Amino acid sequence: MTEKSSPLDRQVQVINIGLxxxxxxxxxxxxxxxxxxxxxxxxxxxxxxxLLDSLHERG
Amino acid sequence: MFCTTSIVTSSYYDSVVLMRVASQLKKRQGVSEVAMFMGTEGNHALLAQVGLTTPESKEAGPQDLLIIVRAESEELAAAIAREAADELISRRQTEQSSQSYQPRTLDRAIGFLPGASLAAISIPGNYAARTAAHCLEKGLNLFIFSDNVAVADEASLKRQAVERGLLCMGPDCGTAYLNGVGLGFSNVVRRGRIGCVAASGTGLQAVACALDRLGEGISHGIGVGGRDLSLEVGGIMTTHALALLDRDPGTRVIVLLSKPPHPQVAQTLLDFCRTLTTPVVSCFQGARLPGGQLLQTLTLEDAAHQAACLVQEKPFTARLFSQPDTVKALLANAGSGPAGKQLIGLFCGGTLAKEAQLLLTPLLGEIATDLNRQNGHCLVDLGDDRYTVGRPHPMIAPENRSEILLELARSGGLNNCGALLMDIVLGNGAHLDPAGELAWSLAELRGKHGFSGPVVVSLVGTEDDPQALSNQQRTLHQAGATVFLANSEAARYVALLVAPACRALLLNEPDGEAS
Incomplete structure (x- = not known):
C-alpha cells in the first residue's frame, strides 16, 4: 500500500449537509x-x- | 384547549430551525404547545409518544412539514400556526437571498467547490450513514454531527475511511478542529502544539479552552464520537487519529479524551500507544488503565494542564484549585447557609455533568442523575434524550434550562436546595447570550420564588468566542453567580458549600477550621 497524504495536511473546505x-x-x-x-x-x-442504492452499487 | 394541525407540503426544514421557531411561539400567552416536525417515520412515533397525533397529522410524509398548535382558543391556535408557517417562509427567503447557490446533489456541490476536503453531516440519523458513505467515495473526510446512526454502520464507515486514508469524525461528533478550523460546537482558540483525540464534544471544548487559558493551543482536535472505544467499533478512529497526530510535525503532545473504553478495546489501545513516539495524556472519566503508556489524569483541566506542562517542559502537579486563597475567601463570603442542604446541578454538557458526578460522589455520597428524586443531591444532564425530545439541545436553547429551573421552584423542588451548579458552554453553534438567559432565570428565582442559595457556574469559553468570555462572566457576576473556568473546580467548590467537612480534603485544612 502506498503512503497516503494525511487528511491533516489538506486545507479545510466544507460541504455542509444539514444544519x-x-x-x-x-x-x-x-x-x-x-x-x-x-x-x-x-x-x-x-x-x-x-432501489436507488442497488442501482448506485451496480453503477 | 383547542388543537390545530396544519401540513405544509414539500417543504423541508432542519430540526434546529423548527424547534427554535416553535420554542419562541410557545412562550405566547394562551399557547400551551407548538410542535413542528417533518413527517418522518421517527417523528410520527415521537408525536404518538407525546400524545400529539391527530387524524390530520398522519397524512404528512417525510418532506411535509407538520405544525401542531394547542391553545386556549381555536382562533389563537390557527393564528399561531399561520405565524409559524410565515416565519419559516420568511427565514428561507432571507437565507436564499443572503446565501449563494445551494446544490441538491453531492456531485454538483463538489463541482461548485472542487477543493472540498470535508463533508459536515447533520441530517436525521437514519439517512446519515448512506450520505456519509457517498461522501467517502468522493474522497471527503467526514464530520458527522448526526446521532441515531446504527453502530454497525458506524464501524463500517470508519473502516472504509481508514482504508481510504480519511477521517470519519462521529457519528454524534459535536466538535472538531482541523488545520485551525473549528467544526460544529467549537470555541475560537489559538492554534498550537497539542493535538486532541476526543470522544466527547464538550470535553474537547473544555480542554481547548483550558489550553487557550494556559497560553497553549490545538494543532488538530479530532472528534471520534462517543462510541469509538466500544467493543462494536473497536477504537478504529481513535487509533487512526492517534497515528495521524503522531506523524504530524506540528503536534508535540496528544490529549486523548473518552468514556472508559471496553476492556478488550483498552488492551488494543494500550498496545497501540506503545508504538507512538508522541506522549499521550489521557482522561477516561473515572477509569484508569494499567501500564505506563499513557499519562492518565482525573479531570479535563488536569489533562490540559499536564499537556501544557509537557510542551513547556515544566513539571506537572495536579491541583484541586488553581487559586485556593480565592476559594477560601468565596467560602467565607457564602457563609454556612448551604451546609447540609441539597445540591442541584443542571448541566448542558454531558461530559461536564459526568465529571462533576465522578468528583462529587466520593465527597457527598450517592448523587441522582434525574430530577424525579425529591431529596438528596442530583446532577442532571439536560442534553440527555429524556430532556430533549422535541426540543433543541440546551446549549442551543438555554431557555429550556430556565423553564426546568422555574418549574422546579414552582413545585417546591428547590425548598431544600443549598446550592445550584450549572455549566455554560460558549462558542460557535451555542446560544449568543447564555449568561443573559441564566441571569434572567436567577432574577426570577430570587424575586418570585425566594431562592437565596449560591449559584455556581462552570463556564467554558474564550475571549474570542462570539459571546466573549469576559462579557458572559460580567453578566453572571452581576446576577450573583460564582464563576469557575474549570469544571472540576466548580464541582469541588459546591462540595465545600454543602459539605464543609470536605475542607480537610480539598483545601488541605484540619477538620472544622473556619476561614
Whole structure:
C-alpha cells in the first residue's frame, strides 16, 4: 500500500449537509463552504431508496 | 384547549430551525404547545409518544412539514400556526437571498467547490450513514454531527475511511478542529502544539479552552464520537487519529479524551500507544488503565494542564484549585447557609455533568442523575434524550434550562436546595447570550420564588468566542453567580458549600477550621 497524504495536511473546505447554522459559522470564519439543499432522498420512500442504492452499487 | 394541525407540503426544514421557531411561539400567552416536525417515520412515533397525533397529522410524509398548535382558543391556535408557517417562509427567503447557490446533489456541490476536503453531516440519523458513505467515495473526510446512526454502520464507515486514508469524525461528533478550523460546537482558540483525540464534544471544548487559558493551543482536535472505544467499533478512529497526530510535525503532545473504553478495546489501545513516539495524556472519566503508556489524569483541566506542562517542559502537579486563597475567601463570603442542604446541578454538557458526578460522589455520597428524586443531591444532564425530545439541545436553547429551573421552584423542588451548579458552554453553534438567559432565570428565582442559595457556574469559553468570555462572566457576576473556568473546580467548590467537612480534603485544612 502506498503512503497516503494525511487528511491533516489538506486545507479545510466544507460541504455542509444539514444544519445551516454551521455554514454561517464557517463563512464567518472565512472557510470555503457550500451549503447543500438536502431533502430526504426519494421523498423518504424506503423501497424507492433501496432501489436507488442497488442501482448506485451496480453503477 | 383547542388543537390545530396544519401540513405544509414539500417543504423541508432542519430540526434546529423548527424547534427554535416553535420554542419562541410557545412562550405566547394562551399557547400551551407548538410542535413542528417533518413527517418522518421517527417523528410520527415521537408525536404518538407525546400524545400529539391527530387524524390530520398522519397524512404528512417525510418532506411535509407538520405544525401542531394547542391553545386556549381555536382562533389563537390557527393564528399561531399561520405565524409559524410565515416565519419559516420568511427565514428561507432571507437565507436564499443572503446565501449563494445551494446544490441538491453531492456531485454538483463538489463541482461548485472542487477543493472540498470535508463533508459536515447533520441530517436525521437514519439517512446519515448512506450520505456519509457517498461522501467517502468522493474522497471527503467526514464530520458527522448526526446521532441515531446504527453502530454497525458506524464501524463500517470508519473502516472504509481508514482504508481510504480519511477521517470519519462521529457519528454524534459535536466538535472538531482541523488545520485551525473549528467544526460544529467549537470555541475560537489559538492554534498550537497539542493535538486532541476526543470522544466527547464538550470535553474537547473544555480542554481547548483550558489550553487557550494556559497560553497553549490545538494543532488538530479530532472528534471520534462517543462510541469509538466500544467493543462494536473497536477504537478504529481513535487509533487512526492517534497515528495521524503522531506523524504530524506540528503536534508535540496528544490529549486523548473518552468514556472508559471496553476492556478488550483498552488492551488494543494500550498496545497501540506503545508504538507512538508522541506522549499521550489521557482522561477516561473515572477509569484508569494499567501500564505506563499513557499519562492518565482525573479531570479535563488536569489533562490540559499536564499537556501544557509537557510542551513547556515544566513539571506537572495536579491541583484541586488553581487559586485556593480565592476559594477560601468565596467560602467565607457564602457563609454556612448551604451546609447540609441539597445540591442541584443542571448541566448542558454531558461530559461536564459526568465529571462533576465522578468528583462529587466520593465527597457527598450517592448523587441522582434525574430530577424525579425529591431529596438528596442530583446532577442532571439536560442534553440527555429524556430532556430533549422535541426540543433543541440546551446549549442551543438555554431557555429550556430556565423553564426546568422555574418549574422546579414552582413545585417546591428547590425548598431544600443549598446550592445550584450549572455549566455554560460558549462558542460557535451555542446560544449568543447564555449568561443573559441564566441571569434572567436567577432574577426570577430570587424575586418570585425566594431562592437565596449560591449559584455556581462552570463556564467554558474564550475571549474570542462570539459571546466573549469576559462579557458572559460580567453578566453572571452581576446576577450573583460564582464563576469557575474549570469544571472540576466548580464541582469541588459546591462540595465545600454543602459539605464543609470536605475542607480537610480539598483545601488541605484540619477538620472544622473556619476561614
Amino acid at each position: 445551516e447554522r454551521f455554514t454561517a459559522d464557517l463563512r464567518e470564519a472565512g472557510v470555503p463552504v457550500v451549503q447543500m439543499d438536502w431533502r430526504p432522498p426519494a421523498g423518504g420512500d424506503k423501497k424507492l431508496l433501496e
